[in-house]
Amino acid sequence: MLNIKDIKKQFPIFQNHPDLVYLDSPASSLKPKQVIDKEIEYYQQYGVNVFRGIYPLSEKSTIEFEETRQIVSKFINANKPEEIVFTRNATESLNLLTYSLGRKIIKKEDEIVTTIMEHHSNFVPWQVLSSETGVIFKVLDINDEGYLEINWNKIITRKTKILTLTYISNVLGTINPVKQIILEVKRINPKIIVIVDAAQAIPHLKIDVQDLGADFLVFSSHKMLGPTGVGVLWGKEKIFKEMSPFMYGGDMISEVYIERTTFKNPPHKFEAGTPAIGQVIALKEAIKFLEKIGLNNILKHEEELTSYCYKLLNQTFGKKIKIFGPKNLQKKCGIVSFSLNHFHPHDIAQILADEGICVRAGHHCAMPLHQRLKVLATVRASFYIYNDVKDVVRLIDGLKKVTKVLG
Amino acid sequence: MNIYKETIIDHYQNPRNFGKLKQFQHSVKLNNPFCGDEITLYINIQEKKIKEISFQAKGCAISIASASLLTENVKGKTKEQLRKLNRDFIIKMLGIDLGINRLKCALLPLDALKQILKNYEF
Numbered sequence: 284m285l286n287i288k289d290i291k292k293q294f295p296i297f298q299n300h301p302d303l304v305y306l307d308s309p310a311s312s313l314k315p316k317q318v319i320d321k322e323i324e325y326y327q328q329y330g331v332n333v334f335r336g337i338y339p340l341s342e343k344s345t346i347e348f349e350e351t352r353q354i355v356s357k358f359i360n361a362n363k364p365e366e367i368v369f370t371r372n373a374t375e376s377l378n379l380l381t382y383s384l385g386r387k388i389i390k391k392e393d394e395i396v397t398t399i400m401e402h403h404s405n406f407v408p409w410q411v412l413s414s415e416t417g418v419i420f421k422v423l424d425i426n427d428e429g430y431l432e433i434n435w436n437k438i439i440t441r442k443t444k445i446l447t448l449t450y451i452s453n454v455l456g457t458i459n460p461v462k463q464i465i466l467e468v469k470r471i472n473p474k475i476i477v478i479v480d481a482a483q484a485i486p487h488l489k490i491d492v493q494d495l496g497a498d499f500l501v502f503s504s505h506k507m508l509g510p511t512g513v514g515v516l517w518g519k520e521k522i523f524k525e526m527s528p529f530m531y532g533g534d535m536i537s538e539v540y541i542e543r544t545t546f547k548n549p550p551h552k553f554e555a556g557t558p559a560i561g562q563v564i565a566l567k568e569a570i571k572f573l574e575k576i577g578l579n580n581i582l583k584h585e586e587e588l589t590s591y592c593y594k595l596l597n598q599t600f601g602k603k604i605k606i607f608g609p610k611n612l613q614k615k616c617g618i619v620s621f622s623l624n625h626f627h628p629h630d631i632a633q634i635l636a637d638e639g640i641c642v643r644a645g646h647h648c649a650m651p652l653h654q655r656l657k658v659l660a661t662v663r664a665s666f667y668i669y670n671d672v673k674d675v676v677r678l679i680d681g682l683k684k685v686t687k688v689l690g
Numbered sequence: 691m692n693i694y695k696e697t698i699i700d701h702y703q704n705p706r707n708f709g710k711l712k713q714f715q716h717s718v719k720l721n722n723p724f725c726g727d728e729i730t731l732y733i734n735i736q737e738k739k740i741k742e743i744s745f746q747a748k749g750c751a752i753s754i755a756s757a758s759l760l761t762e763n764v765k766g767k768t769k770e771q772l773r774k775l776n777r778d779f780i781i782k783m784l785g786i787d788l789g790i791n792r793l794k795c796a797l798l799p800l801d802a803l804k805q806i807l808k809n810y811e812f
Contacts, residue, residue, distance in 0.1 A: 627725075627727075627749060627750035627751065628725075629725050629750045629752075629792070629795065630694075630750045630751045630752075633693065633694075633792065634694065637692055644725075645724065645725060646726075659725075659726030659748075660725060660726050688694045688699065689694070689699070689702070689751060690699070690703055
């Protein structure tokens with residue numbers, strides 16, 4: 284069992300807002316002091332550029348920067364640190380893949396496959412790539428319980444170059460059986476490239492990229508207790524070497540002549556310009572924090588809160604509440620998306636906000652999924668390591684107020 | 691900040707001038723894809739003034755109340771008078787303090803009316 288009181292003490296935002304009920308971690312998690320302090324340490328003690336300086340301060344910042352690469356690599360059990368590319372966020376990692384990989388390997392009559400439960404960042408780049416290159420864009424549906432319709436034999440063919448899918452839905456909370464999916468699609472087409480959007484999974488699940496069998500995996504630091512402005516792209520060195528650079532500029536070149544340029548090896552080939560040094564350095568503290576708590580404990584804690592929340596929502600509001608996503612809590616994380624009565628999600632979120640409760644209202648950057656669910660928008664309440672049963676009760680009380688105010 | 695005061699809730703639950711006019715010369719449909727709000731305005735012009743106005747809408751309490759109050763406020767007004775209506779008028783009409791995100795909801799009905807002024811001569 285997590286000691287929430289103790290965990291909360293380590294998040295300075297609760298000292299500034301003692302009554303805060305923060306239920307919007309899938310948008311961005313709060314940050315522990317350990318992470319904030321590390322970023323301050325960089326700026327105050329060795330805040331200079333990486334790779335370039337011969338002087339000790341630059342050596343220190345380079346060592347700290349590269350140490351995060353090693354820690355990220357170990358965290359997801361990559362083969363080696365060179366498989367870790369730092370980007371701005373998961374969105375940039377995915378866009379990098381469409382430019383440096385997709386545009387290079389996609390030929391007419393190929394297919395790109397994704398799912399209806401994707402965040403726009405793993406949907407739109409591939410949709411645009413498909414329409415520009417004229418290849419077929421297939422979208423895998425979900426069933427009414429919020430699970431992917433796993434009829435891979437129907438959707439994956441020898442022409443499917445890329446399958447890109449999310450590990451966890453940011454609306455339904457569904458944890459997709461990614462390992463089995465990869466096994467199955469690679470059986471149908473051994474040459475298929477599988478990209479996993481782990482932005483929602485990385486804060487809750489132990490990920491082992493070698494065991495998973497994916498070709499690429501992406502996530503953002505800011506959803507896993509780390510600083511904003513840092514994303515990760517994991518890929519195998521062999522494919523990285525074959526890919527074109529994403530952006531051109533400083534740090535990514537080997538030699539430049541008037542007629543031609545040669546590029547560094549991965550990962551530096553994909554890291555043009557000065558990176559988010561302080562943020563990358565502080566990301567390792569987020570990983571240390573998560574490992575100390577233990578990812579298994581996190582998921583278990585979320586399951587307890589989600590279960591309590593489902594129970595209270597159903598008891599209190601009966602048929603007026605509609606919760607989207609799997610009913611089997613072992614197959615989802617602590618995301619609870621719902622609609623209440625005919626109330627507009629923005630009105631619900633506004634009244635909750637007046638009570639100090641932060642939830643998300645809208646389509647959560649997943650419009651195709653909301654069209655599939657036949658709703659314009661939903662309210663999303665999510666639980667993470669700093670939430671406890673009191674937060675669930677405050678949410679329910681807030682929703683009671685909503686029904687009172689809006690009638 | 692409680693924006694759900696009595697008049698707002700009253701206009702949200704019992705919107706005035708709701709539905710489609712039997713007789714109208716102009717109508718316009720607008721939506722706000724960000725939150726899914728949607729409004730259709732119908733107007734009946736007689737002697738260069740709004741004789742009747744109505745709306746159909748899906749949306750949050752603020753956008754519905756704003757549409758309801760706006761339709762009550764513009765009857766009998768000429769094009770010149772309607773042109774003068776702006777953001778401040780809507781804020782004053784609602785009498786609540788809206789944040790930047792919710793202001794868009796409140797302004798949707800006025801945007802629809804402005805669209806009619808732009809598209810049609812009367």
